[in-house]
Amino acid sequence: MTIGLLIAVTMTLIVASTPILIAALGELVVERAGVLNLGVEGMMLIGAVTGFITMFTTGNPWLAVLVAAIAGLLSSLIFGFLTLSLSANQTATGLALTIFGTGFSALAGQSYSAMPVSLFRSVFPAELTTHPYLRVLFGYSPLVYFSLIMVFVVWWFLKRTRGGLILRAVGENDLSAHSIGYPVRAIRYGAIAFGGAMAGIAGACFPLLLTPSGPKA
């Protein structure tokens, strides 16, 4: 029984940490590229509401995650355009994005208030997902495995690839990176877009992974 409790607690912790992990991985890459995007909250809300609406209308969780990622990416490009192309203040632009996302999600989601969607469940066979012990390994939504895989993908990209090295160089010293001939602005656009897509997916975790008992989206 204690083992059962331990497994239940472990699983709850892992699921609850998934959206934060995904959003943080995205923002980590953005900050490594030398950009601070305070709009993560807004992008997550945009991802949450678009993911929810897609799930509600199509019932396809994969599509919902994809739409949320695209919505997060597009909203991050507002930030990218203002801060990179128009060199606006990053702190204020990120804040504006958060305010925008809060307003957008409330507006877009108001006609869906209190509507239920089904969760994005595990794709493994039921013998594994409901097994009293093995469910600690197999009983999760694909989003959870995605978050864990992305930890290694982001680590590998930043530490083991040439692209990651260039991205870190841009973040450490943009002037030097520029004078060597690296396209600083394009690399930062890429990082911001990645961060936006990850924030969108993280937002989609709230309707697809955590409701109804989890924190409100």
Add this chain to the structure above:
Amino acid sequence: MPFRLEKRPAPSRLMLYATPFGALALTMIAGALVFSLIGYDGIAAVQQIFITPLTSTFRWQDLAVKASPLIIIGVGLAVAYRANVWNIGAEGQYIVGGLTGTWVALATHGMTGIWILPAMVLAGMAGGMAYAAIPAFFKTRFNVNEILTSLMLTYASVQLVYYVVRGPWKDPMGMGFPQTRVFSEAARIPNMIPGTIVHWGVPVALLVALVVWFVMSRSVFGYRIKVVGAAPKAARYAGFSTNATIWLALLVSGGLAGLAGVLEVAGPFQRMVPGFPTNYGFTAIIVAFLARLHPIGVIFAAIVLAVTFVGGDLAQTTTGLPSAASGIFQAMLLFFLLAGDILVRYRIRRISSQPAAEVRAAAEAQP
């Protein structure tokens, strides 16, 4: 592309003060378009949010009451941002100021005396300063980014409100509602004009803006803040301590946010409730930017943002537009303003079709 951007030799003062108006106009146009596209009456929505709040004396009272915390916080933030200190946690300092003020009000509950309100105001300012001292300490001691610490402390302060109104400060007669008891008469800010909702926090806000404007433009303190922000190296040569300026910037902005908090809890609220955090601290950041970090400009920028708050409520009741719409308008305003910033530092030049040929012709004409 027929146009290109050319760096100006010096920032344009005209553009600096013209872009806020341009951003406001663009927000109204874009807002009308966007809300029409998603199926609302866009023009009516813009009218409700930006025009209707200006049309009756009762709404002016509402504007004044909503603008005053924005002015007080915005002025403090304008000082901090001038020093290049990015205090994003004014909301948290506002909340803690409200909480420390509440503490004095509850501790003196049932007492009378004209010293109670001043004591609350001092407690509120001290609370805001203390909360802003945390990012200041970490910034000056360990070079921790003040943007992140001040922002995250806001979330902690919101939880603190939820805790005290459900726990130690819960009204024993409140039928289980999570709120404190109503402050006694001596701990409430009286109305300035009987029969209105305008309280003494409104003139205080105007006074704060004037005093800060005077200090920033006429004193060594203000000069030092500006130099440290604009030219940190020159400031170091002049012997201005960067760390002392960081402390000052955060204490001033935190203290003023705390003042706004205590005026708000003792004025319109008259008790601490879970709904006390109303994002004034975040909206004030837009105010400070819209005002170009000028204390007098903050008064006008705060009124503009207060208009969107009052208008958002109006639009909700009349056109069915959700109150979240005012958030979208505020965000668009800030987006357009920040985008317009580029016109301050750059000018748009038309590229003529054969500049190289002309240069060559001119060179050949020379003997």
